[in-house]
Amino acid sequence: MSADVTKVDQTPGDQAPDGGTGGGHDTSTQGPPVGGAPARAGGIAGFLGGPLGRNAGLVVALVLLIIVGIITAGDRFASPENALTILRLGSVIGVVSVGMTFVICGGGIDLSVGAIVALSSVWATTVATQTLAADFHWIVMVFAALAVGGVCGLVNGVLIAYGRIAPFIATLAMLAAARGLAEIIAKRRTQIIRDRDFITFFGGSVLGIPVLVILFAIVAVVGWILLNRTTFGRRTLAIGGNPEAARLAGIRVQRQTMYLYILLGIACGIAAVMIMARTTTGTSTHGTLYELDAIAAVVIGGTLLSGGRGTVVGTVLGVLIFTTLTNVFTLNNLDTSTQAVAKGAIIVAAVLLQQRVSRTRST
Amino acid sequence: MSADVTKVDQTPGDQAPDGGTGGGHDTSTQGPPVGGAPARAGGIAGFLGGPLGRNAGLVVALVLLIIVGIITAGDRFASPENALTILRLGSVIGVVSVGMTFVICGGGIDLSVGAIVALSSVWATTVATQTLAADFHWIVMVFAALAVGGVCGLVNGVLIAYGRIAPFIATLAMLAAARGLAEIIAKRRTQIIRDRDFITFFGGSVLGIPVLVILFAIVAVVGWILLNRTTFGRRTLAIGGNPEAARLAGIRVQRQTMYLYILLGIACGIAAVMIMARTTTGTSTHGTLYELDAIAAVVIGGTLLSGGRGTVVGTVLGVLIFTTLTNVFTLNNLDTSTQAVAKGAIIVAAVLLQQRVSRTRST
Amino acid sequence: AGCTSNEPATTPAASTQQPAGNAGSSNDAPGKKVVIGFSGPAADHGWLAAINNSALEEAKKHSDVELKAAEGTNDASLQISQIETFINDKVDAIVLLPTDGAALTEVATKAMQAGIPVINVDREFSSPFAARSTILGDNYGMGVSAGTYACQVVKEKNLTNPVIAEIAGIDALPLTQDRSKGFADALKACNQTVDNRVAAEFTVESGEKQASNLLQAAPKIDVLWNHDDDQGVGVMAALDQANRHEMAFIGGAGSANAMRWIQEGKMAATVIYPPTQAADGIKLARLIAQNKGLSDLVQVEVPKRIVLNAPVVTKDNVEQYLPLGFES
Amino acid sequence: MTGVVKRFPGVVALGGVDLDVQRGEVHCLLGQNGAGKSTLIKVLAGVHEPNEGTIEWEGEQVTLSHPQAAMDLGVATMYQELDLVEGLSVAENIFLGHEQTRFGFSQRSAARREAAALLARLGHSEISPAAEVGTLSAASCQIVSMARALSLDAKLIIMDEPSAVLDAGEVSQLFRVIREITDQGVAVIYISHRLEEIREIGDRVTVLKDGRTVTTGLDAKTTPTQELIRHMTGRSIEYVFPPKPEVPAGEPLLRVEGLGRTGEFSGVSFDVHPGEVVGLAGLVGSGRSEVVETIFGARKATTGTVTVDGRLVRPGSVPAAVSAGIGLCPEERKSQALVLGASLASNISLASLARFSRAGLLDRDGENTSAEELLESLDVRPRGIHRESRTLSGGNQQKVVLARWLLRGCRVLLLDEPTRGVDVGARSEIYALIRRLTDDGVAVVVVSSEIPEVLGLSNRVLVLADRTVRHEGLADELDEHAVLDIILKGDAA
Ligand SMILES: Nc1ncnc2c1ncn2[C@@H]1O[C@H](COP(=O)(O)OP(=O)(O)OP(=O)(O)O)[C@@H](O)[C@H]1O
Ligand SMILES: Nc1ncnc2c1ncn2[C@@H]1O[C@H](COP(=O)(O)OP(=O)(O)OP(=O)(O)O)[C@@H](O)[C@H]1O
Ligand SMILES: [Mg+2]
Numbered sequence A, B: 001m002s003a004d005v006t007k008v009d010q011t012p013g014d015q016a017p018d019g020g021t022g023g024g025h026d027t028s029t030q031g032p033p034v035g036g037a038p039a040r041a042g043g044i045a046g047f048l049g050g051p052l053g054r055n056a057g058l059v060v061a062l063v064l065l066i067i068v069g070i071i072t073a074g075d076r077f078a079s080p081e082n083a084l085t086i087l088r089l090g091s092v093i094g095v096v097s098v099g100m101t102f103v104i105c106g107g108g109i110d111l112s113v114g115a116i117v118a119l120s121s122v123w124a125t126t127v128a129t130q131t132l133a134a135d136f137h138w139i140v141m142v143f144a145a146l147a148v149g150g151v152c153g154l155v156n157g158v159l160i161a162y163g164r165i166a167p168f169i170a171t172l173a174m175l176a177a178a179r180g181l182a183e184i185i186a187k188r189r190t191q192i193i194r195d196r197d198f199i200t201f202f203g204g205s206v207l208g209i210p211v212l213v214i215l216f217a218i219v220a221v222v223g224w225i226l227l228n229r230t231t232f233g234r235r236t237l238a239i240g241g242n243p244e245a246a247r248l249a250g251i252r253v254q255r256q257t258m259y260l261y262i263l264l265g266i267a268c269g270i271a272a273v274m275i276m277a278r279t280t281t282g283t284s285t286h287g288t289l290y291e292l293d294a295i296a297a298v299v300i301g302g303t304l305l306s307g308g309r310g311t312v313v314g315t316v317l318g319v320l321i322f323t324t325l326t327n328v329f330t331l332n333n334l335d336t337s338t339q340a341v342a343k344g345a346i347i348v349a350a351v352l353l354q355q356r357v358s359r360t361r362s363t
Numbered sequence C: 001a002g003c004t005s006n007e008p009a010t011t012p013a014a015s016t017q018q019p020a021g022n023a024g025s026s027n028d029a030p031g032k033k034v035v036i037g038f039s040g041p042a043a044d045h046g047w048l049a050a051i052n053n054s055a056l057e058e059a060k061k062h063s064d065v066e067l068k069a070a071e072g073t074n075d076a077s078l079q080i081s082q083i084e085t086f087i088n089d090k091v092d093a094i095v096l097l098p099t100d101g102a103a104l105t106e107v108a109t110k111a112m113q114a115g116i117p118v119i120n121v122d123r124e125f126s127s128p129f130a131a132r133s134t135i136l137g138d139n140y141g142m143g144v145s146a147g148t149y150a151c152q153v154v155k156e157k158n159l160t161n162p163v164i165a166e167i168a169g170i171d172a173l174p175l176t177q178d179r180s181k182g183f184a185d186a187l188k189a190c191n192q193t194v195d196n197r198v199a200a201e202f203t204v205e206s207g208e209k210q211a212s213n214l215l216q217a218a219p220k221i222d223v224l225w226n227h228d229d230d231q232g233v234g235v236m237a238a239l240d241q242a243n244r245h246e247m248a249f250i251g252g253a254g255s256a257n258a259m260r261w262i263q264e265g266k267m268a269a270t271v272i273y274p275p276t277q278a279a280d281g282i283k284l285a286r287l288i289a290q291n292k293g294l295s296d297l298v299q300v301e302v303p304k305r306i307v308l309n310a311p312v313v314t315k316d317n318v319e320q321y322l323p324l325g326f327e328s
Numbered sequence D: 001m002t003g004v005v006k007r008f009p010g011v012v013a014l015g016g017v018d019l020d021v022q023r024g025e026v027h028c029l030l031g032q033n034g035a036g037k038s039t040l041i042k043v044l045a046g047v048h049e050p051n052e053g054t055i056e057w058e059g060e061q062v063t064l065s066h067p068q069a070a071m072d073l074g075v076a077t078m079y080q081e082l083d084l085v086e087g088l089s090v091a092e093n094i095f096l097g098h099e100q101t102r103f104g105f106s107q108r109s110a111a112r113r114e115a116a117a118l119l120a121r122l123g124h125s126e127i128s129p130a131a132e133v134g135t136l137s138a139a140s141c142q143i144v145s146m147a148r149a150l151s152l153d154a155k156l157i158i159m160d161e162p163s164a165v166l167d168a169g170e171v172s173q174l175f176r177v178i179r180e181i182t183d184q185g186v187a188v189i190y191i192s193h194r195l196e197e198i199r200e201i202g203d204r205v206t207v208l209k210d211g212r213t214v215t216t217g218l219d220a221k222t223t224p225t226q227e228l229i230r231h232m233t234g235r236s237i238e239y240v241f242p243p244k245p246e247v248p249a250g251e252p253l254l255r256v257e258g259l260g261r262t263g264e265f266s267g268v269s270f271d272v273h274p275g276e277v278v279g280l281a282g283l284v285g286s287g288r289s290e291v292v293e294t295i296f297g298a299r300k301a302t303t304g305t306v307t308v309d310g311r312l313v314r315p316g317s318v319p320a321a322v323s324a325g326i327g328l329c330p331e332e333r334k335s336q337a338l339v340l341g342a343s344l345a346s347n348i349s350l351a352s353l354a355r356f357s358r359a360g361l362l363d364r365d366g367e368n369t370s371a372e373e374l375l376e377s378l379d380v381r382p383r384g385i386h387r388e389s390r391t392l393s394g395g396n397q398q399k400v401v402l403a404r405w406l407l408r409g410c411r412v413l414l415l416d417e418p419t420r421g422v423d424v425g426a427r428s429e430i431y432a433l434i435r436r437l438t439d440d441g442v443a444v445v446v447v448s449s450e451i452p453e454v455l456g457l458s459n460r461v462l463v464l465a466d467r468t469v470r471h472e473g474l475a476d477e478l479d480e481h482a483v484l485d486i487i488l489k490g491d492a493a
């Protein structure tokens, strides 16, 4: 993808400004042509011109936020522990958001992620599973969570790809069903994890970096490679960009669509393991409103809600922005309501900033 | 719109089945050609062939639900009072959903409806407003609610149409900000309405039909006319279906987009008045999760989430299905978790049914 | 949970509910400055708002307390990170009303290990090592109180086959389960069961909605227990709308609204669930951080565990409780 | 109306263009793909505001800041990318933006009546005003677009390649209407890549090249073809089809037997040998696209079989067809062939991803190199492989689609309207390319609405009418009239 074509605006009801040469997202009324593809700079410059450059606005927003944090909360903000706290908090929703990036790039949406996290966490912490884990190894719990997530994703995928139910509706149904099932299984109790090794492993650190953060990093890197460097990612972007063209190019659109939901389901399974480790519990209330948080992070990260274009780097930045925001608020002792108002204003400001920065870069 | 071409599937990652005559949404590889538009039958037959026919699947789903209700709950379900209860319960979310139909038809989305309802209800029940209302007339409260809703919609509309912020993000920001503001204004208290006339008026009935239900009916009818019989509706569908073409046709796409959000904001104001009347309070918790409920009703009603196609009749049916479902569940004393699982299954079944029924009708 | 006392108390049980009672004690004299971190669930509910407000007000009363109140949240993961932030900040004590007791146990234990005393409010941790002191409302006891009162009504009115209905709070929360269990257990004592049960979401709107449906489901109700007076405003609106006041309507939590209804005769009783717990938590945190004890106790140290009573307020004693009712 | 002068020296798109159009004339705009024709007319239509230059309308300088402003002046435009809203009905589309209303309520029956009248005037009363536009064929959409332009009651009608999706009969209908309106003093700007049409309908010609006016005011009837081509391309092109080599006898590569789809077509059988070109001729709507899409598995055949090299191809599966070596360049490039937001390289490699897969990882260097080579050998301009495909002109987009299947290395190539909207230069390049492929033993099926093109390219021709094959024969034994005769007789039969 060339570096100088940056699209931020994605308003469905969007259009070029009434007259004027602005770079709208429309097909044919674009301003002056870009004038030849840019020479591709390799190496670091290429990266700067590529993913980072495309997300320049987000980076600026994050940096501004960090500056505000340092000014208002000083050392309490700018400490390594606080950085790790932010990362640890962001890691769970981050894993889900990376998975969500794929589904949205592929032209879909998934509202059931939070419910799947809940169901996976519950299933992986039932007495039965925990007994098995005690007899064998805690990895059983991890597998249980991943399997439940994957199966939920599979059901979503089949309903959407082969049942041709709109993703919004199919996953809304899954949202209701999975959370209900989680409640039934857990009998609405919080299930406590007895296996200390599990907690110790996932709650621990390697070289000072929490395992959860490492997990998130791995998921993000794998996600980035998968989206940008594999045929799987290429197919994903193709079916999101123009499903008909993808079909006529011999791509199995339905199957690929299904894979995307399975992938996200597994990501939810990972997130479930992480939240289990963080809270030492499995309950049906885990993951509440993750769907909104994840979609917000993905969209603010610059992935088109209509599919066909997306970046994992942007998503990670989006997650970090939201998490840092919460952290700065907490450190500054802001009351909840004021926080909410400020959050709304900051989201709008960040997006406008991202637009301006990208626009100046691209002309 | 011709009656025999019914589009249900709207999967972005959608495609014609690899073989099979299925009616995909794609432009050119459609199944058998329609062979000219059908002769337009006038009057009732036309209506049956039109809106009702297009929603045949939904009607069938609703009827099935009613039958289940009658079988399982007998007279308690099939009583006029219960019918009115269902309608009264559906009326608030119904008004919001009708407004949402316009925004979605126009290619947008609004996540802030619930928050706007909350803010409007709070603003209209502050001591100041209530004092003014006591001095003058309770209509002051109604105006306050409508004005607050309209202004919130205006802000959404300006951000989206002129600020070019993705609707999802802009309204997410509004969601946070409006609810936060509502909390600040209400100081998280439930504000009780002192004006008995207000309660009596909106809580009353005309010819046995509750005023709230009448309000909903008026909104639905006005919405239907607006969408189907006015240039406003025509333009809405045009900017949702193909914003570029709409612009080329001389439509002020930005202005129209803005109007849609204002309209929805005002609908939220009406809904706020209704919920105020029902609960005799204004609080910042009103309207929780309305965004999901309204979008679900609209989408299950057959409006394309990608814009350009939608029906108010379908939305009303969608609202009725969801409300009746809850009612039947409650009458049968089902526990919440089982309700959730059943709800998920029923949503999927209803959509599949709608697909089948429409498909048989269109061939 | 331990204390299940259910006979209407003649005086508010814990002395902590009556700040005035402690007014003269030496404990209120300013001591060493302490920073207290406070974290609770999202204040999306009158009772929780009252919890928050009472905590803030309590902190303001003490010139030696600096309160850091984190954003209320219903996301356990976020709340954990708030506690982590408090640990990073090295606050002197933490008052924690967890969204889910079990889920916050780990991080609370971490805080205790870091030498920061944790005061657990309302929803109990799953490990005794996670809190220096625990102050609980009694959810099970609340259900028992409501159930016992219901039995009393049945007996007084001499009902042979009474219809008993329940409007619960958020069903996925353990506290709702506790309340319902207590209610059911107490009803067993007089051979009754819950005939109709719906669950609302602690909001006025959901209360109205669920009540409307419930009134359809049960054409005649003798006793109705609504877990929460906040959603009770909506329930009352539904009762008014349907003009159904035949039942003995029992509330929960003890909001000022409910008390006024009791005065007006629109409500039979309400079971108190004190929203002052967090304020008590702040007080305890301050004392613990300053190494003081409860002056009314002989004990030198602050007790490990305090369970608040769940008294029933009726027409007979409402005047006494009205000042404690929280405005929701 | 005199002297529409405008300049648009932005970056590249229009580097200073002069154009004047007179009342009642048909002014033809010629130029290669990407010359800037569409951009120019969008400036006239108020879609783009020019960075420089002026527009005069009836002697007065005007600024057109919005499409509505142009319409108010009396400029109606039929855009190249069809500007219709699929979800709305024909009548609604025709009157979109200038609806007949009474107090804001649309007059639906009046609109339907007038729409029907307009369609009848265009000779297409079979299109129902109530039909949803999404269900219409491209040709019908073009008619609707035209009806829309007429409904505006304009003084200048701009037509950007209106004939691209029309067949011979419909084009003559169109011309009849154009004559009618020019007789009433309405001016027409007509853009087309078909030079014969310019001769038939045009009065004066302006040629654009690289966003500049090369020459203006040429007489459309008398200027020699070669001169026009030279103005457009800067070189001379023998505008003829490359010679057809003999088809080697032997086993056919592609064999289609008794292919049919309920309600669409039936009984289509033919063979294509390696190195042979078989053309499908017929009127628009005769079902040719359906035939090739069914062969390709994009639609599932209800009867009949497709075999490649003696092996049966599983019906109704595109991947099966692709792995059997079949490739399809679909009729509608933008909606069916290209991922418009993606780069050229990823569009080209889309059908060959497996080849660039190293254990699932994408060999991006290999992909880029191949794409680069193909873009060069097909002379796609501009050439950047990272360029978004939406920014390319139609002809170049078509080449990118061809490149996709060249890269895949398919043995049977199905081309549906391969030169639609493609300029003379690119057109002859595509013809040469087809020839190069057949020389390599590829079997080619060509669908085209331009009968001379079908005849010129193919060894054998199938004429479709009434949803079945009416005639099969050698191309050399047919001429345009004969084909039309067959079609008409078929209709009569
Ligand atoms: N939206 C756009 N973004 C960037 N460049 C564009 C855009 N639209 C057109 N261009 C460029 O402007 C130039 C002129 O394009 P235009 O569409 O006017 O050509 P044309 O003469 O109409 O070609 P064709 O015969 O293929 O229709 C081309 O180089 C094209 O790539
Ligand atoms: N998506 C669709 N929905 C309904 N009818 C369609 C659709 N696409 C095509 N048709 C109809 O099918 C018939 C055959 O269309 P097709 O495009 O195959 O014809 P064709 O011979 O290829 O003509 P063309 O030159 O326009 O491509 C036409 O009458 C057309 O109206
Ligand atoms: Mg053009």
Ligand SMILES: [Mg+2]
Residues within 6 Å of the ligand: D288, D289, D290, D331, D416
């Ligand atoms: Mg065709």
